[in-house]
């Protein structure tokens with residue numbers, strides 16, 4: 001308590017109470033969760049910095065007083081990565097959001113962390129450039145959040161994840177030091193790839209305060225096809241055929257009947273009527289290549305049994321196809337009061353078996369599961385529907401959701417494709433990695449955050465004290481002993 | 489950890505309690521954040537739709553309705569941009585209206601704020617009082633007093649809300665009253681009634697005149713019931729629900745006396761409220777069904793005209809216009825395509841889109857009077873986006889937007905004449921040339937400088 005009083009006293013020197021510094025319980029509550037709303041913790045304090053200095057000062061104070069802090073972008077994370085710590089500070093970056101520079105000749109942008117992903121693309125349109133990573137939440141998620149989660153999007157198949165598009169970062173480390181990672185606007189820096197280590201670290205290695213991104217030239221032509229199939233299996237076969245032919249689509253997305261219904265309810269996207277499954281394939285690049293490729297894609301789809309098949313005639317039609325796809329998660333709200341968005345990866349070729357097993361899980365449990373996925377790279381997003389008001393429904397849904405992840409591991413996949421581990425999936429880390437694997441990762445964390453103050457409780461099932469020699473635990477872990485952590 | 493759902497309504501008391509099941513429809517995805525004007529301005533959770541929904545839930549769970557909380561509810565423009573953006577179909581409008589009713593009932597505002605509200609709500613919803621105000625305003629503008637006040641900055645001592653009202657007031661022209669029945673100019677296709685609107689009728693009578701002319705040219709008899717009162721929109725938007733309901737009942741009574749196929753509205757804010765009468769009076773045994781029927785008959789003028797086969801010939805107008813979606817037309821009534829369609833059907837017209845078009849101009853009923861600073865920032869933002877279209881004319885379908893954007897454009901030093909959609913359509917049907925039109929508008933707006 002005393003700690004909180006001195007924390008507030010020092011934070012008040014930096015922030016204006018009520019606008020930059022929040023302590024009113026109702027206001028604090030609006031920060032209690034991210035996009036995964038069933039994980040909730042009310043923080044002790046929220047600060048809303050607008051400069052790197054303010055972030056630096058805040059973290060220094062936290063470091064001095066041993067107070068944990070959690071960075072937050074726009075709170076769309078789906079793994080409770082921005083879940084606050086009850087006695088800690090939330091550093092909300094949503095107001096720290098200027099686009100500092102669009103360097104068109106070098107095809108780079110420099111932005112503050114709270115800049116919304118899509119706003120960067122909007123700002124570079126005039127130079128015929130765009131920012132490639134496009135999570136479905138791109139209209140709202142922050143680039144800082146994207147960096148922390150190494151977010152992907154529909155176009156990862158061809159263009160890669162966030163990590164492939166960041167060339168430099170300015171970061172405040174957990175002990176309050178402002179450092180630069182990467183090579184600014186250049187591509188490669190000598191020494192350890194600390195930039196790579198930071199991207200995807202989910203806020204556990206510090207807070208990004210400035211981000212240098214690549215911008216890409218807009219492709220000469222973009223063509224988008226939507227095709228209806230009578231099963232996910234036949235649509236899956238079309239995906240395999242396309243990829244085996246050597247065509248590299250910009251995106252290949254699949255949605256099943258339930259997901260289509262939700263999207264149609266929400267945004268009236270006009271998908272082929274009565275489709276059991278739709279496949280969206282987008283090609284981009286030089287005109288000749290795209291047109292020729294599209295003909296072949298169309299042929300593959302037909303061979304695999306596509307019914308109605310449409311190629312968007314203009315940007316408007318194309319936007320509508322994507323609107324349906326990108327609204328799919330949130331649109332599930334029109335079908336069910338509560339749902340869990342799962343995120344797992346499997347080898348693409350296992351798609352039919354895994355989907356069949358998911359359908360079986362759904363049948364036996366009575367829990368509906370809608371499927372939306374980046375079919376090109378085997379990244380599944382099963383949406384597990386439930387109603388929190390019905391006793392036992394949440395537990396069953398959690399069990400189904402967990403079983404889906406077990407399936408992914410069983411088929412040689414991963415427990416997360418792009419949403420991160422956060423607080424939500426810590427307990428699955430042990431299923432995917434050995435103790436030694438996890439210890440090695442934690443040593444990286446220890447190098448940045450000796451006191452375990454930067455977004456504690458995320459990623460790792462068992463926080464370790466950094467003085468320890470990894471891999472060789474003698475007796476009970478000190479944190480377990482002190483009651484601050486428990487072993488899974 | 490997580491808050492337990494409790495059945496009592498916490499700091500809220502019935503009636504008009506925000507419904508928990510509606511709050512639960514929010515899945516916390518955040519898609520509404522960037523389209524919310526206050527999130528754009530303040531960049532914080534509590535000034536976003538998602539955050540406000542959270543605050544409503546907190547109050548429902550017992551958190552006190554204190555000054556902080558009220559600030560964030562008050563800052564909401566009620567622009568419904570979040571409803572358009574929300575993929576989950578959250579009925580934000582219903583939630584905020586109920587929340588405001590709670591605030592009105594249980595929260596005591598500071599004296600000066602209460603006074604402001606009293607002045608505004610004793611004036612705007614009453615056409616007769618507005619008519620008096622209108623006469624004073626015309627006198628003020630024509631006597632040279634306005635010029636004097638603006639050059640001497642006399643008003644800088646006055647309360648902020650008065651300064652705002654002074655600065656956004658439009659040019660007042662002479663008023664011609666509209667007859668109660670106006671027959672079609674060709675073979676009659678049907679009969680419609682027209683809502684005059686308090687602000688529209690008092691400050692923009694030319695919009696009503698144009699509406700009537702176009703309807704008559706399109707083959708409709710037009711009934712303009714005399715003694716029609718306020719539709720209740722202004723009251724409903726700030727949570728004075730009982731007052732709004734009373735206005736609604738009176739309006740239904742007045743219009744029911746006439747057998748018409750549609751009630752035509754040319755003021756977006758009024759139209760959106762009238763379409764919701766069914767919901768608003770659902771608890772009133774005598775009026776529930778009638779209110780629903782009335783709402784179903786209500787049509788925005790653009791919506792109505794786009795739905796009929798045009799018969800009045802349009803003459804070309806060589807002009808580039810920027811079309812502004814009034815929030816209560818585009819977001820609340822989802823009437824976006826129809827006005828564009830009507831305009832584009834006129835040969836020679838180029839319609840430019842305004843970037844950030846989904847973001848409110850800050851007018852929002854009486855918002856610009858009560859939340860002057862935020863409204864001015866939004867106005868400037870809108871004006872900048874309008875100016876960069878480099879259009880010759882701004883088209884907006886709501887009197888509040890027209891006043892707000894026109895004054896912001898002027899502040900920015902890039903004045904642009906404004907017209908209602910229907911006025912442009914009227915000019916085309918009347919065969920006015922674009923030169924004459926622009927010339928007429930320049931004369932109308934006169935010089936408004938001096939301040």
Ligand SMILES: Cc1cc2nc3c(=O)[nH]c(=O)nc-3n(C[C@H](O)[C@H](O)[C@H](O)COP(=O)(O)OP(=O)(O)OC[C@H]3O[C@@H](n4cnc5c(N)ncnc54)[C@H](O)[C@@H]3O)c2cc1C
Pocket residue numbers: 034035070071072073074075076077078080081082093113134135136137140141142143144145146147148149150151152153154202203204206207208209329330418419455516517518
């Ligand atoms: C409807 C919907 C669709 C989605 N679709 C996709 C998708 O297609 N692909 C995808 O990858 N994700 C998707 N997501 C997940 C989410 O949008 C991403 O994880 C996004 O990157 C989170 O950004 P944010 O600004 O909301 O961050 P938050 O949720 O606020 O935070 C996420 C994490 O980043 C950390 N963080 C935030 N800012 C910083 C910073 N400046 N420095 C250090 N750490 C920071 C936080 O501590 C937290 O751990 C979706 C989410 C929703 C709701």
Ligand code: SF4
Pocket residue numbers: 523524525526527536537540563564565566567568569570571580
């Ligand atoms: S109505 Fe407008 S101002 Fe209010 S929360 Fe929705 S988008 Fe924001």
Ligand code: SF4
Pocket residue numbers: 330333513514515516517518519520521537538541570573574575576577578
């Ligand atoms: S978009 Fe809708 S569901 Fe998503 S946070 Fe906003 S109100 Fe809630």
